[in-house]
Amino acid sequence: MTEFKLFDKWTFEDVEVNDLGLQKYVNLKPIILPHSAGRHASQRFKKAEVNIVERFINKLMRPGRNAGKKLKVIKSVETAFEIINAKTGKNPIQVLVDAIVNAAPREETTRISYGGVAQHQAVDVAPLRRVDLALRYICEGITKSCFSNIKSFDEVIADELIAAANNDTSSQGVRKKQEIERIAYSAR
Numbered sequence: 001m002t003e004f005k006l007f008d009k010w011t012f013e014d015v016e017v018n019d020l021g022l023q024k025y026v027n028l029k030p031i032i033l034p035h036s037a038g039r040h041a042s043q044r045f046k047k048a049e050v051n052i053v054e055r056f057i058n059k060l061m062r063p064g065r066n067a068g069k070k071l072k073v074i075k076s077v078e079t080a081f082e083i084i085n086a087k088t089g090k091n092p093i094q095v096l097v098d099a100i101v102n103a104a105p106r107e108e109t110t111r112i113s114y115g116g117v118a119q120h121q122a123v124d125v126a127p128l129r130r131v132d133l134a135l136r137y138i139c140e141g142i143t144k145s146c147f148s149n150i151k152s153f154d155e156v157i158a159d160e161l162i163a164a165a166n167n168d169t170s171s172q173g174v175r176k177k178q179e180i181e182r183i184a185y186s187a188r
Contacts, residue, residue: 106130
């Protein structure tokens, strides 16, 4: 029996999540095409069982230009993965996982009010929320970088993922994570 490869090109076997807290919530179950048709949407915490590449694609379909155009975004991600493989020589799925681990904030703030006076209190972030926030920050960075830029959507996706995987501050996701953790540190 043959193994499943993403887009019939990249294997999930060597991909590993280096953050122990996120291992349970970054699903690396082998698939060929990341399209589950929303079978996870009706149950709570079911999104943790969706492949991480599909969750990334779903986040890229932000309201506006790419809303509801899943096949278009799938083609763009496939091309971006080819660019990542050509630039770094690594498995693009591993680059995506490293980008998520590097862009996931460990600590954030919440508002606590005592007698009408609101204060910010630093709190730890749940692992599933860490993955959600990392995907959101990376995709917001991709969306912002696309406007008034001569690079194509595919090249912007590849550049953002490579920068986030290298923990580079040129990545919007890593910058946002550092900002949130800095605010949480000052609220301790």
